[in-house]
Amino acid sequence: QSALTQPASVSGSPGQSITISCTGTSSDIGAYNYVSWYQQHPGKAPKLLIYDVSKRPSGVSNRFSGSKSGNTASLTISGLQAEDEADYYCSSYTTSSSWVFGGGTKLTVL
Amino acid sequence: QVQLQESGPGLVKPSETLSLTCTVSGGSISSYYWSWIRQPPGKGLEWIAYMYYSATTNYNPSLKSRVTISVDTSKNQFSLQLTSVTAADTAVYYCARYDHRAFDYWGQGTLVTVSS
Numbered sequence: 001q002s003a004l005t006q007p008a009s010v011s012g013s014p015g016q017s018i019t020i021s022c023t024g025t026s027s028d029i030g031a032y033n034y035v036s037w038y039q040q041h042p043g044k045a046p047k048l049l050i051y052d053v054s055k056r057p058s059g060v061s062n063r064f065s066g067s068k069s070g071n072t073a074s075l076t077i078s079g080l081q082a083e084d085e086a087d088y089y090c091s092s093y094t095t096s097s098s099w100v101f102g103g104g105t106k107l108t109v110l
Numbered sequence: 111q112v113q114l115q116e117s118g119p120g121l122v123k124p125s126e127t128l129s130l131t132c133t134v135s136g137g138s139i140s141s142y143y144w145s146w147i148r149q150p151p152g153k154g155l156e157w158i159a160y161m162y163y164s165a166t167t168n169y170n171p172s173l174k175s176r177v178t179i180s181v182d183t184s185k186n187q188f189s190l191q192l193t194s195v196t197a198a199d200t201a202v203y204y205c206a207r208y209d210h211r212a213f214d215y216w217g218q219g220t221l222v223t224v225s226s
Contacts, residue, residue, distance in 0.1 A: 003154065036213070055210070089155055091155075096171065101147075101155040104154040
């Protein structure tokens with residue numbers, strides 16, 4: 001199974017919105033609505049932000065939202081804040097009953 | 111609040127077996143799926159395996175021949191064994207709970223270095 005494709009880096013200024021894309025195939029993202037997104041600060045464990053494409057766990061800010069079209073999922077962060085600077089990973093369930101992650105995107109808040 | 115804690119050797123010699131344990135507190139291991147995920151230094155996440163307490167398991171196809179995951183419900187723990195390790199297996203290893211089709215609780219991670 002190949003990793004999902006994410007941009008290596010994105011950046012934005014405080015208050016702005018940014019979108020991170022995650023491209024897979026018809027065997028993973030395109031097959032199920034089981035896409036999740038994780039935020040990871042340096043030296044810390046990943047934190048779940050989004051599951052089932054667009055659902056937020058309790059306690060996650062509504063500034064984070066997810067969507068999917070075909071084989072591509074997207075994470076949008078609105079009202080960018082300094083503490084949003086982190087690495088972001090997408091993940092999808094696959095037709096092989098396994099999970100695959102994206103390569104990660106480093107978000108820089110300018 | 112569910113908490114997970116990885117434990118095991120931080121240094122493993124090439125060709126030997128990596129063994130890690132994840133202790134779950136704040137909840138029963140018998141009610142969810144549990145998983146191992148790793149992250150090589152400076153790189154992305156890689157899913158390794160998942161299991162259910164009833165011993166249902168599934169493995170990353172690229173690691174399947176070298177991985178075993180098991181559970182000890184009496185200790186509320188689950189374990190990972192990875193055989194014939196090489197330097198490419200050097201990584202931070204995380205244990206995580208799987209629920210709602212996502213990994214919602216994670217351990218802090220433990221760095222395992224493969225070196226002689």
